[in-house]
Amino acid sequence: MTGCGFASTFAGMGRINYADQLDEVTAEAVAGIDAFIDGSGTSDHFAVIHFPRLRTPRGIGRLLRTLGDAERWTASRVPWREHSRDGAALVGLNFRTSHGELTSVMGFAPLGCMPVTRRAPFVALAVWGGAKRNEHKQSPAGAIGFIDAPTFDAAGKQLDAEAHEKLWRGTRTRAEELLGDPPEDGWRLKDAAFCLPESVVAEFVAPPAA
Numbered sequence: 001m002t003g004c005g006f007a008s009t010f011a012g013m014g015r016i017n018y019a020d021q022l023d024e025v026t027a028e029a030v031a032g033i034d035a036f037i038d039g040s041g042t043s044d045h046f047a048v049i050h051f052p053r054l055r056t057p058r059g060i061g062r063l064l065r066t067l068g069d070a071e072r073w074t075a076s077r078v079p080w081r082e083h084s085r086d087g088a089a090l091v092g093l094n095f096r097t098s099h100g101e102l103t104s105v106m107g108f109a110p111l112g113c114m115p116v117t118r119r120a121p122f123v124a125l126a127v128w129g130g131a132k133r134n135e136h137k138q139s140p141a142g143a144i145g146f147i148d149a150p151t152f153d154a155a156g157k158q159l160d161a162e163a164h165e166k167l168w169r170g171t172r173t174r175a176e177e178l179l180g181d182p183p184e185d186g187w188r189l190k191d192a193a194f195c196l197p198e199s200v201v202a203e204f205v206a207p208p209a210a
Contacts (some may be wrong), residue, residue, distance in 0.1 A: 015152075017045045022053055025063055030070040038098045041129030044150060051123040057196050060109060060123060061204030064091060064194070068205065072096040075205050078192045088113050089201040093193035097129050101144040107193035114195050125193070136161055145190075 017040040021033070033049060040047035054060065068075030078090035093105040105127050108120035126146075132138050133150035135158060152158055 015045050016048055017043075018048050018050065020050045020052060024054075024059075025051075025066050027066060027070065030067065030073070034070075034072055034095075037095060037127050037129040040127075041097060041131070044130055044133070046146075046149065047127045047129055049125045049127075051125075054123040055110075057111065057113075057200045058203075060107075060194060060196060061200040063123075064093065065204040067093065074102070077201060077205055077207065085113075085195075087198050088195055089198045090189075090192040091194045091196060091201055091205055092191045093125070095127055095129065097131075097144060099131055099144075101142060103128055103144045104146075104191065105193050106146070109194060111196075113197065115189055117189075118195075136165070 017036070019033075019036050021029070023029070025033070036049070037047040051059075051063065054063065064075045067073040072095055074092075074094045074096075076092050076094075078092045080090065091107075093107060094102045095105055097103050105125050106118070108114070108118050108122070108124040108126070110119060110121055110123070112119075128144065128146045128149050130149060132144060132148040134148050136151075137147050139145050139148055150158060
């Protein structure tokens, strides 16, 4: 449902490490999550953390506040660009990798307020914590994200420029179709981990600095 051909490829090749966080995340537990992301990035794997017992928007809000208070995490509001929804707010989440770069974190949740490409059976966070290893596309200096992960074919060889562009075009086309009804701001979603009720975001995420 993400529409991402790269994600399907990575999953099929076993390049995603999964971890389950059953208990509510405390400040002390964040260090373990950090280490999991660091270790996954070192081995060229994505990190996905499931929170199967987290079921409500307020629960996600508490998670965002705990992570946002930690040294390597930042949670912040993302302004709407278009297709804004009354009573809903976007929240971005970033993690500072062991390389010192801020990587954007993708959030998933079984909530109707989430964009269709981010709805899932469980609340989850997906992170690329590795280095910039994509030969064909890269994030700007100082930033990093999913686009920077190396892309391989089934034989473990890096995709050439033509194959990479074909997969990239297919991903954009499918994502635009999925986000077309109801219309979503696909551009803004790159910066947003969650879309949550405004009341929850106001309670748990600090407002932008004046």
